[in-house]
Amino acid sequence: xxxQAGEGKDFLPKILVFSTHNISDPGIDLAGSSHMxxxxxxxxxxxxCSSGIKPGWILYAVERGFDGVFLATDGEECAFLPDxxxxxxxxxxxxxxxxxxxxxxxxRVRMSAVCxxxxxxxxxxxxxxxxxxxxxxxxxxx
Amino acid sequence: xxxxxxxxxxxxxGGNISDYVDVERVRQTIVNEPGVVVAKTVxxxxxxxxxxxxxxxxxxxxxxxxxxxxxxxxLHTFTFRSLAxxxxxxxxRYTQVNxxxxxxxxxxxxxxxxxxxxxxxxxxxxxxxxxxxPLEPIRIDTVPQALVVGxxxxxxxxxxxxxxxGISVFLVEKSAAFGxxxxxxxxxxxxxxxxRQLITKLIDEVKKRKNITSFTNAELVxxxxxxxxxxxxxxxxxKGGKKDDINVNVxxxxxxxGFDAYQPGEGEYGxxxxxxFTLPEFKELLDKSKGVPVRNGKEIKDxxxxxxxxxxxxxxxxxxxxYCSRYCCNAAVHSSILVSERNPKARQYHxxxxxxxxxxxxxxxxxxxxxxxxxxxxxxxxxxxxEKCSDGKIKVTVKDLLTFGEEMxxxxxxxxLVTGMVxxxxxxxxxxxxxxxxxxxxxxxxxxxxxxxxxxxxxVFICGACQGxxxxxxxxxxxxxxxxxxxxxxxxGYVELDPLMAVVYxxxxxxxxxxxxxxxxxxxxxxxxxxxxVARINKAxxxxxxxxxxxxxxxxxxxxxxxxAQMKAMIDGYLRDGDTPLS
Numbered sequence: 141x142x143x144q145a146g147e148g149k150d151f152l153p154k155i156l157v158f159s160t161h162n163i164s165d166p167g168i169d170l171a172g173s174s175h176m177x178x179x180x181x182x183x184x185x186x187x188x189c190s191s192g193i194k195p196g197w198i199l200y201a202v203e204r205g206f207d208g209v210f211l212a213t214d215g216e217e218c219a220f221l222p223d224x225x226x227x228x229x230x231x232x233x234x235x236x237x238x239x240x241x242x243x244x245x246x247x248r249v250r251m252s253a254v255c256x257x258x259x260x261x262x263x264x265x266x267x268x269x270x271x272x273x274x275x276x277x278x279x280x281x282x
Numbered sequence: 283x284x285x286x287x288x289x290x291x292x293x294x295x296g297g298n299i300s301d302y303v304d305v306e307r308v309r310q311t312i313v314n315e316p317g318v319v320v321a322k323t324v325x326x327x328x329x330x331x332x333x334x335x336x337x338x339x340x341x342x343x344x345x346x347x348x349x350x351x352x353x354x355x356x357l358h359t360f361t362f363r364s365l366a367x368x369x370x371x372x373x374x375r376y377t378q379v380n381x382x383x384x385x386x387x388x389x390x391x392x393x394x395x396x397x398x399x400x401x402x403x404x405x406x407x408x409x410x411x412x413x414x415x416p417l418e419p420i421r422i423d424t425v426p427q428a429l430v431v432g433x434x435x436x437x438x439x440x441x442x443x444x445x446x447x448g449i450s451v452f453l454v455e456k457s458a459a460f461g462x463x464x465x466x467x468x469x470x471x472x473x474x475x476x477x478r479q480l481i482t483k484l485i486d487e488v489k490k491r492k493n494i495t496s497f498t499n500a501e502l503v504x505x506x507x508x509x510x511x512x513x514x515x516x517x518x519x520x521k522g523g524k525k526d527d528i529n530v531n532v533x534x535x536x537x538x539x540g541f542d543a544y545q546p547g548e549g550e551y552g553x554x555x556x557x558x559f560t561l562p563e564f565k566e567l568l569d570k571s572k573g574v575p576v577r578n579g580k581e582i583k584d585x586x587x588x589x590x591x592x593x594x595x596x597x598x599x600x601x602x603x604x605y606c607s608r609y610c611c612n613a614a615v616h617s618s619i620l621v622s623e624r625n626p627k628a629r630q631y632h633x634x635x636x637x638x639x640x641x642x643x644x645x646x647x648x649x650x651x652x653x654x655x656x657x658x659x660x661x662x663x664x665x666x667x668x669e670k671c672s673d674g675k676i677k678v679t680v681k682d683l684l685t686f687g688e689e690m691x692x693x694x695x696x697x698x699l700v701t702g703m704v705x706x707x708x709x710x711x712x713x714x715x716x717x718x719x720x721x722x723x724x725x726x727x728x729x730x731x732x733x734x735x736x737x738x739x740x741x742v743f744i745c746g747a748c749q750g751x752x753x754x755x756x757x758x759x760x761x762x763x764x765x766x767x768x769x770x771x772x773x774x775g776y777v778e779l780d781p782l783m784a785v786v787y788x789x790x791x792x793x794x795x796x797x798x799x800x801x802x803x804x805x806x807x808x809x810x811x812x813x814x815x816v817a818r819i820n821k822a823x824x825x826x827x828x829x830x831x832x833x834x835x836x837x838x839x840x841x842x843x844x845x846x847a848q849m850k851a852m853i854d855g856y857l858r859d860g861d862t863p864l865s
Contacts, residue, residue, distance in 0.1 A: 154856075154857070156853065156856065161355075161356075162728065162729055165354075165356070166356065168383070168384060169354045169356065169380070169383035169384065170383075171383075171388055172382065172383035172384055172385075172386075172387035172388040173383055173387060175387055175388070175390050176388060177388060177389065177390070177391050177392075178388060179395075180385075180389045180392055180395030180396055180398065180399040181395070181399075183399065183402060183403060183406070183856045184380075184384050185406070185849070185852055185853075185856075186355075187828065187844055188782075188826055188827050188828055188841070188844070189827040189828055189829060191827065191828065191829040191832070192827060192828020192829055192831050192832065192841055192844065193832060194831060194832045194837075194846065194849075195832060196837075197846075197849050197850065197853065200850055200853060201853045204853055204854060204857055205857040206853070206856075206857065216720065216721040217720075218718075219718065219726055219727070219728045219729075219737070219738045220718070220738055220825055220827035220829065221718070221802060221827060221829050222718050222719065222802070224829075227800075227829060231832055234832075256729070256730075256731075
């Protein structure tokens, strides 16, 4: 059945991307404007700043059926918080702990800075992450 | 089931979406979502016709939520918020779902995948909209006065610009005189204008205007309030340590505090050896000597310029300046032209890493070579060595990459270290303004291209070299941009702020202070609620970043528009696949 794909060749990992309005979202938009392709099982939720992501949302996403969560951060460019990169790294670490505690592979969380013109790097991140998750298999058991 | 009444519009975007997404199938699927009462496809959602149709639907169907699935929210959030307002729907109950840049255009190769994804994206948008509450923008009346901090070429020009459009200006300069760096310069590129004369002219213009109040020996020491209505405390340092505090009420603040010149350390490229100068020191020496440039009464015959001193430093240095200062190549090349005009026999050697005479300044570079300047290129990991000689000359040894690494020895009368710009040391001002600085420690704009002079502190603008290396014409251009941005707020008489800020649930909060610690804007404070200590958000100070949300150990903070319930509802919406109805 569609959407219930299990392991094997048919498995298309579902990826949730958290991005930011001012920095990474324009980069992801640019990938679209340039007609670069990444798997359509990637969806993007945009926020003001990546330091506002709750680690609990990442666990929730995996528990509910996402196979991986990618934090497209502002890196050093954040206009809100000078220490945004460290804060987001801390959030990613906490999310990884939460995943481990609940029996999920911590590699299901990834983060990387995506700048406002980082169309190609973003596309590559999605392809690589998708491939890595395909090897890991679906997050949900049973 | 939901008791909401939402309208969902799926845009064809004239084929940009509908060529790659089966928009009719999307419509048929999402029309069954709980809370959706209208679902339509439109050829172009932003057109007048479609907007009229949506307004009519909102009114006739009594809609309480609007979802438009179209292009990136960057393009039309304000269009549809204002449409909602005209139709009588609260603008913050509108969600734009990006099915173009983040769907149709990036999956042009997969119609089935793109269609399913569009359905999932819109489901999340509907779920989010179902949990919106009506919010009102915060309206603040603006004071038609502005404060300009820094009286160099940027601050002076900004003050004149503001005054001429009818905004009163307080101009504050920390040192004893206006003019900044440019007032110390003689002939400047590209038009050969004299810096001192330019500044004298600007100061005269400032004096002519009755609506500019200027202060020297003065600093901005405190700032409170917010966009449209700031209270600023100016401290004037009088004679004999006497300090006077003046409080002014302004609608906007323009920061034009400029830069410091990079100061080489003792021994850095021979700095400290007699005859080794920084670029500003050399320019001063050039301006002082009339005719043939001389030093200690002797003609300067051989000059070596070492480029990129203090710029593009290696990563392993402590607090390295990784950036290119970009003005210095031009300034050094221009100085060498001035030298050759006055002494065509002077021999000039430029030791470069790369030459960055961008744009029309490339012509300067060409001219300098025609006049006989020699360019040698050294490797990043093999810098030139500058040493003192017993005969009073300075020996410079360099491996020239342009001649395949040949080692050259030049005996110079003067060595010029082509130093770049560094952020001005101004801890007190940074503290008073609470402006973020970037990785390079210059002030940060919101967006380098789209919002180049605005900062995250609404109503505070930056311009000139306090933002990063700029030459004087770029500095003035950005100063005038800051004038325009200020005027666009102050001439209207009021500003509206997005109400998407943090909110504390006092019943959950047990005041641990974690949120207060992580807020760099001091927008969170301890307050009382029914005899208990709880956190409170200061609406004028909150920037809506949400940085306090994940640090709360009791989940007592939400960011409006991105609440815990909304994010989880969106996650669920994203996951309901393809055409599966809600179970």
